[in-house]
Amino acid sequence: MNLNGLDKSRLPRHVAIIMDGNGRWARLRGKSRIEGHRRGRASVRAVVELSRRLGIPCLSLYAFSTENWLRPKDEVHALMSLLEHYLEAEQPKMVRHGIRLMAIGEKERLPPAVLRTLEHAERATRDNMGMTVLLALSYSGRNDIVKMVQTMARKVQEGTYKVEDIDEAMVSAHMETGSIPDPDLLIRTSGEMRISNFYLWQIPYTEIYVTPTLWPDFREREYLQALLEYQRRHRRFGRTDEQVNQSLHTAKGGR
Numbered sequence: 001m002n003l004n005g006l007d008k009s010r011l012p013r014h015v016a017i018i019m020d021g022n023g024r025w026a027r028l029r030g031k032s033r034i035e036g037h038r039r040g041r042a043s044v045r046a047v048v049e050l051s052r053r054l055g056i057p058c059l060s061l062y063a064f065s066t067e068n069w070l071r072p073k074d075e076v077h078a079l080m081s082l083l084e085h086y087l088e089a090e091q092p093k094m095v096r097h098g099i100r101l102m103a104i105g106e107k108e109r110l111p112p113a114v115l116r117t118l119e120h121a122e123r124a125t126r127d128n129m130g131m132t133v134l135l136a137l138s139y140s141g142r143n144d145i146v147k148m149v150q151t152m153a154r155k156v157q158e159g160t161y162k163v164e165d166i167d168e169a170m171v172s173a174h175m176e177t178g179s180i181p182d183p184d185l186l187i188r189t190s191g192e193m194r195i196s197n198f199y200l201w202q203i204p205y206t207e208i209y210v211t212p213t214l215w216p217d218f219r220e221r222e223y224l225q226a227l228l229e230y231q232r233r234h235r236r237f238g239r240t241d242e243q244v245n246q247s248l249h250t251a252k253g254g255r
């Protein structure tokens, strides 16, 4: 693969992906939605592999939202079964390549067999330091915030913290993403311009990249394009261009 133009020293530390368009991909080809999800699994493999090869430390994949439980029973069942098989098949590879798998979301709502496989994969990979794959399953950004508020309120009630102690770092640490840095880049496939209840607290200055490519067609080449576009962006974090250039200059000067 030609990585021409990609600056390996300025890669995102955390890429988050809203994988969308499996259904449309299938409909365009007269196939079942489930076939679309099956093809989508190969794209999951492609982005995990390329992230690992490039040395991107963290990848979040929005695989199943809380709202997805409302889909037809057959489709939910097929997605759960795909997930289970994916975890079984990929676990040895994750172990070999130093990939840690972590799931976030309402794991307790998953079918018992999926939960068992998931927890097994989490345990088997928990000491891996090469890269973290965060799988968002039955995840909802708002629910994540509600749970954080409940935990913090309980701790204040128990006297562990005072209300005045609460700051942004503490809130971040109590989100499901915990110590994982905020995403630098959020990719959404299939052209929709929305967050769909994925990360809400975690993306204040995340660069957003939306591509019309449907998820089953999003492979190495498309991922690379997203990374190149990310490197073309000028991130200011609310500051002026002059301030950003000055701080870059200072950093390079080693002061």
Ligand code: FPP
Residues within 6 Å of the ligand: 019, 020, 021, 022, 023, 024, 025, 037, 038, 040, 041, 044, 061, 062, 063, 064, 068, 079, 082, 083, 086, 135, 190, 215
């Ligand atoms: C969105 O397409 C995709 C999903 C709801 C599920 C994502 C699942 C996979 C990529 C397959 C397996 C995942 C793993 C981690 C092995 P959509 O159905 O919303 O597409 P549409 O908007 O075109 O209908």
